[in-house]
Amino acid sequence: MRRLFGTNGVRFILGKTMSISDILRLGLAIGTFFKGKKCLMGRDVRLTGEAVASAISSGLMSTGCTVYDVGLITTPALQYLVRRLGFDFGVMITASHNPPEFNGVKVMDSDGVEIPREKEVVIEDIYFRNKFEYANWDKVGDYKVLQGVLDYYIEGVLEHAKIDEITERRFTVxxxxxxxVPVFTTPEVLKRLNCRVMTINANLDGDFPGREPEPRPDTLRELAEAVKTAGADLGVGHDGDGDRAIFVDEEGTVHWGDRTGALIVKFFMEEHPGEKIVTPVSTSKVVEDVVKKHGGEVVYTRVGSINVSRKMMEIGAKLGLEENGGIFYGPHHPVRDGTMATVLILNIMAKTGEELSKLLSTLPRYHQFKLKVPCPEELKEPVLKRLREEVKGVKVETIDGVKVWYSDGSWVLMRPSGTEPIYRIYGEAPDEDRARELSRKHEELLRRIVEEVKEEVKEVK
Structure with missing residues (x-):
């Protein structure tokens, strides 16, 4: 069956991979599925956001759904408000960390969590078969602008902050x-916690002129310099819709999400020994080391925030994380949330009185090296089949893509991206050179297989 939904919602380039009429049909499919219910809709700052939101709204209203539009907002804030304000479903217009030309649509259930795969399949079936159910002219849904609700989310995050301890420290962030859109949430939360707040790349601009929307060590160099120059305690780099946070310590070192995530896990496990932690197969082994030390269990999932969220809900887990900077704090809401993650890091710094670099130095050290290999969407499955046939190691896992373990404790993961026409490669080892070697070696393997499969497809045609 053809697919619309990827790892995290539907992604597209407007006018290239999907047209406005396609987006309208997507709105019709979503509205047909939810049958005239109430929808909370928001968007990030992308240039095509208003056009996409208008098309989605038209589709939803045509099926009898009422649309409440909150405008510019982060994904985790919208998700929280769907549940908090009792909406039947939510739609977020965002492409998260993708480049500026992309946009996307995420669909949330009444619990504020992205709809599970089985519901995506139904919407896809409605879309591809044009099984739309239009409302009569007198039953068409309304469009309403909803303002003044972000404070519910801000207050919800602050309920989990160690307010007195953080306020006393007066951190510079x-x-x-x-x-x-993260400009509307994290700075405001920090100000209410008596932090000195400085911002860079804070003007709203869908061209993302300051840097790429994906927060990585190479895109956060300006943030790292700003932290050092200002003598700040912490730097926070978000993605385009605010559900991820990558942290910079006071020395200007940028840390991947599974490392700072492991720190959050460590302090969580000290207070809740024996708990289960949910994370994708791409996460560093440091998380498993920390969890096992405290008698807990790591539950691995496929990559994708929806997989982590739904697994947490299924097993009653209170904490999940991703290596890309996603933290899922169940007591607040089991979705990834960059602003909530920032509060959790400040809680730890305030509780211990320690600088972030020192806190992170107590964790086991692993090195990761990440690469991308182009691969057309239609070749991803045959390439994956070939990979499974060719790779060898001490242990081979196929939860998501192919993960190969080696006797020295190192591993490499190769998996097809659910949002871009690429394969992602993650290599990890106790030694930096070994991690790089593993990733490069499997990059060569993957490129060869992609080219071979291309040629095979040509011959068949």
Missing amino acids: VVDPANS
């Missing part, structure tokens, strides 16, 4: 909201 530099925030990089990626020229997008």
